Amino acid sequence: MAGFSWYLSEGFQVIIEKSKEAKCSLKDIQLRFLCPDDLEEVRSLCRDWFPIEYPQSWYEDITSSERFFALAAVYKCQIIGLIVAEIKPYLKLNTEDRGILSRWFASKDTLVAYILSLGVVRSYRRSGVATMLLDVLINHLSGPMPQPPHEHRVKAIFLHVLTTNSEAILFYEKRRFRLHSFLPYYYSINGRCKDGFTYVYYVNGGHAPWGLYDYVKYVARAAWRGGGLYPWLWGKLRTALTIAWHRHGLQLRDAAFTLRRRRAAIRDCGRFPITMQS
Numbered sequence: 001m002a003g004f005s006w007y008l009s010e011g012f013q014v015i016i017e018k019s020k021e022a023k024c025s026l027k028d029i030q031l032r033f034l035c036p037d038d039l040e041e042v043r044s045l046c047r048d049w050f051p052i053e054y055p056q057s058w059y060e061d062i063t064s065s066e067r068f069f070a071l072a073a074v075y076k077c078q079i080i081g082l083i084v085a086e087i088k089p090y091l092k093l094n095t096e097d098r099g100i101l102s103r104w105f106a107s108k109d110t111l112v113a114y115i116l117s118l119g120v121v122r123s124y125r126r127s128g129v130a131t132m133l134l135d136v137l138i139n140h141l142s143g144p145m146p147q148p149p150h151e152h153r154v155k156a157i158f159l160h161v162l163t164t165n166s167e168a169i170l171f172y173e174k175r176r177f178r179l180h181s182f183l184p185y186y187y188s189i190n191g192r193c194k195d196g197f198t199y200v201y202y203v204n205g206g207h208a209p210w211g212l213y214d215y216v217k218y219v220a221r222a223a224w225r226g227g228g229l230y231p232w233l234w235g236k237l238r239t240a241l242t243i244a245w246h247r248h249g250l251q252l253r254d255a256a257f258t259l260r261r262r263r264a265a266i267r268d269c270g271r272f273p274i275t276m277q278s
Contacts, residue, residue, distance in 0.1 A: 024075050026128050031136060034063045034070040034082065041079055042072075049119040062116075069113065069137055073120075073129050081120035083133040085113045087154065097158065100180055100200050102209045105155050113141055115159040134175060142203035155206025162187060163195045177201045180208065 034042065039059050046054055062070040062084050073081035090101060090110040101110070115137075120129045141154045160183065161168050173179075177199040186196035200208070 024080075024124060024127065026132055028075060029080070029129065029132070030074045031132075032072055032074060034072055036060075036063050038072065038079065039063050042082065045079060045082070045119065045121070046117075048122075068116075069140065071133055071136060073133055075124070079121075080124045081129040081133055082117070083115070083130075083137055084117040085115045085137055085157070087111055087113055090155070096181070096183060096186075097198065099209060100156050100158055100198065102207055105206060109153055110155055111153045113137070113154050113157040115157065130171070131175070138175075138201065138203065153204075155202065155204055157201040157203060159199055160186065160196050161199060163197055169197065169199075172199050175201070178208075 042063060043054075043059050046059075062068045067086055067088070069083070069085040069087060071083050072079045088111065089108065090098075090105060090112050091108055093100075093112065100112070118130055118133065138157065141157065157177075158180070159172070159177075161172070163182070178201070180198045180200045183196040183198060185193040187194040202208070
């Protein structure tokens with residue numbers, strides 16, 4: 001029997017399961033978006049895949065609403081896998097998710113894609129179906145071909161995962177999703193709190209908030225590409241940064257030396273107390 005693990009993503013669940021053999025070739029699989037006629041089949045699959053009961057409204061939404069990217073993998077006229085992602089405004093994200101993008105993208109026009117569910121029929125797992133579905137989502141949102149009006153505004157694809165779900169973490173890290181944040185006590189499963197991670201894949205020029213290193217790297221890259229005066233300016237900037245860093249290191253060493261001397265003096269005072277003489 002194949003072993004499995006799963007993670008919850010705000011009430012929606014993903015299973016990644018080990019299977020010894022593939023039952024079909026990827027070239028024989030057809031991809032299409034879900035439609036209202038798929039509702040009962042999708043409900044049956046989700047009941048088999050996930051140990052939770054989804055509300056009727058969720059099935060209606062993913063099979064009919066344009067807010068969702070709901071793609072099915074079909075083999076011999078049967079759905080054997082699906083991926084569901086919600087396209088939503090960045091400004092409507094929960095507080096813990098706002099940090100996935102730099103403040104430069106804090107606009108009403110900025111969109112993000114949140115992966116809600118990814119599942120494959122038991123006998124077809126570990127055969128590349130999940131990877132194919134995820135790749136299609138990424139290419140749809142970031143490919144060079146013309147996209148529907150809102151897709152080019154999607155700057156990040158993200159998801160949540162249990163910290164203990166090593167299978168799912170490895171799956172997404174292999175596909176260049178980046179660990180963004182740690183979410184303590186993010187999940188409540190069977191009455192117990194569990195920690196989570198946020199993983200992000202950036203598209204269409206989106207990026208995480210920058211630190212000092214990122215700004216320096218950006219200036220250096222721009223200077224190198226500029227030619228002429230820019231390399232000279234970059235050389236001066238690099239020299240100034242080196243000197244500043246060196247001085248900062250000296251100050252830290254001086255402070256550490258002073259602290260050690262003070263601690264030694266305090267120990268000496270305790271060992272040889274000063275007495276008052278008349």
